[in-house]
Amino acid sequence: VKPDGTRVFDLTMQSGHKEFIQGKKTPTWGFNGDYLGPTLRAARGEKVEVKVANRLGEASTVHWHGMHLPAAMDGGPHQMVAPGQTWTPHWTVDQPAASLWYHPHPHGRTEKHVQRGLAGMFLLDDERSAGLALPKTYGVDDLPVIVQDVRFDGAEFDHGHRLMSDTGFLGDRTMVNGTLDPYAEVRDERVRLRLLNASTARVYAFGFSDGREFSLIGTDGGLLEQAVPMERIRLSPGERAEIVVRMEPGEKTVLRSFPPRDLGEGWQKRFNGGDDTFDVLQLRAHRELRPSPQVPDRLGGLELPDASDAVRGRFFGLRTSGINGRKMDMARIDETVTRGETEIWTVRNEHGTPHNFHVHDVQFRVLEVDGERPPAELRGAKDTVFVPGRTTVKLAVRFDGPSDPDVPYMYHCHLLYHEDLGMMGQFVVV
Ligand code: C2O
Ligand code: CU
Ligand code: CU
Numbered sequence: 001v002k003p004d005g006t007r008v009f010d011l012t013m014q015s016g017h018k019e020f021i022q023g024k025k026t027p028t029w030g031f032n033g034d035y036l037g038p039t040l041r042a043a044r045g046e047k048v049e050v051k052v053a054n055r056l057g058e059a060s061t062v063h064w065h066g067m068h069l070p071a072a073m074d075g076g077p078h079q080m081v082a083p084g085q086t087w088t089p090h091w092t093v094d095q096p097a098a099s100l101w102y103h104p105h106p107h108g109r110t111e112k113h114v115q116r117g118l119a120g121m122f123l124l125d126d127e128r129s130a131g132l133a134l135p136k137t138y139g140v141d142d143l144p145v146i147v148q149d150v151r152f153d154g155a156e157f158d159h160g161h162r163l164m165s166d167t168g169f170l171g172d173r174t175m176v177n178g179t180l181d182p183y184a185e186v187r188d189e190r191v192r193l194r195l196l197n198a199s200t201a202r203v204y205a206f207g208f209s210d211g212r213e214f215s216l217i218g219t220d221g222g223l224l225e226q227a228v229p230m231e232r233i234r235l236s237p238g239e240r241a242e243i244v245v246r247m248e249p250g251e252k253t254v255l256r257s258f259p260p261r262d263l264g265e266g267w268q269k270r271f272n273g274g275d276d277t278f279d280v281l282q283l284r285a286h287r288e289l290r291p292s293p294q295v296p297d298r299l300g301g302l303e304l305p306d307a308s309d310a311v312r313g314r315f316f317g318l319r320t321s322g323i324n325g326r327k328m329d330m331a332r333i334d335e336t337v338t339r340g341e342t343e344i345w346t347v348r349n350e351h352g353t354p355h356n357f358h359v360h361d362v363q364f365r366v367l368e369v370d371g372e373r374p375p376a377e378l379r380g381a382k383d384t385v386f387v388p389g390r391t392t393v394k395l396a397v398r399f400d401g402p403s404d405p406d407v408p409y410m411y412h413c414h415l416l417y418h419e420d421l422g423m424m425g426q427f428v429v430v
């Protein structure tokens with residue numbers, strides 16, 4: 001912390017080796033280490049500054065996914081950091097408590113940079129969340145759960161795409177926080193899991209092996225108004241969910257990913273991972289558990305735009321070949337929005353391939369999925385939403401930050417193979 005109160009973080013992108021499999025050294029990339037990066041944490045109202053150093057052999061960027069911040073600090077493809085260089089973005093945290101994350105965003109190479117290990121969590125706190133009786137001791141009853149699918153070829157990662165899949169890379173096993181066959185020892189009656197789908201293409205439907213209920217307390221951009229009891233939560237790449245699960249003394253359960261719906265039909269579903277089950281994380285409760293308070297009835301106060309304030313609509317047609325028929329062009333601004341105005345964005349998946357839709361700088365409200373009120377897990381703050389084949393979602397968005405006619409933000413499919421192919425567009429806020 002600097003004298004003026006700015007919280008300073010150092011992040012160095014570097015290459016290394018990690019022994020995922022005993023006796024085998026896998027070449028990796030990481031932030032400040034061999035694989036993944038430190039969990040950054042700041043509170044609403046704080047000034048933050050990150051010194052992003054690049055010690056890789058190629059240029060990259062670091063994007064703050066879910067963060068409300070000026071476009072020039074966003075770490076999109078226009079804020080490249082050359083090898084040997086340092087980039088120092090800074091901003092003031094001005095949004096509710098949330099589980100955000102960071103990852104590279106170099107145009108055309110994001111999949112590769114994330115797969116090699118560049119990703120980490122960025123947690124935000126606020127006064128309201130600090131006062132709630134939720135599990136909140138980091139690493140004890142409040143655990144980051146970064147889920148990635150991987151495939152190994154001997155000691156090396158195998159990042160090849162399956163021939164028949166049109167979604168991109170799909171691994172044959174999963175890791176949590178860079179660990180294969182992970183387990184967590186639980187000493188409290190209730191544990192909070194901050195789930196992040198940091199995989200590049202795989203969609204998960206998380207639940208527990210014994211079918212137990214859990215409470216969904218938060219989505220991409222923060223806490224829900226009320227906790228929702230659930231048995232399954234689907235997360236597409238880039239999405240987060242905070243859940244609280246209750247344990248009995250001495251028992252074990254497994255966070256599992258069950259076959260997700262809406263990944264196509266027949267062979268397409270199979271090759272897109274729609275038949276796959278993974279044991280993601282085992283929870284092992286101690287014989288004695290410290291009591292935890294019940295999850296409170298009321299959680300956050302949603303700060304989301306209202307559809308009734310909308311002054312304009314925009315349409316985004318998704319195809320693997322591009323958005324609204326165009327591939328990403330670094331030199332073209334696709335949309336210009338006016339700061340402070342609420343808009344309705346209609347996002348339509350125009351073919352059968354699964355996609356999702358992520359918007360930089362904001363948390364949006366999901367108004368409709370195919371004309372219906374969205375399910376509970378889509379009623380909170382979202383920055384990324386799954387858009388299955390031939391499905392339409394409607395979003396209420398509003399950009400409140402400073403205007404900057406010269407530096408764009410991105411919107412894109414967060415299946416990183418698709419993003420790299422050009423399923424991305426740029427908008428400026430004026
Ligand atoms: Cu998580 Cu534009 O990305
Ligand atoms: Cu983002
Ligand atoms: Cu896509």
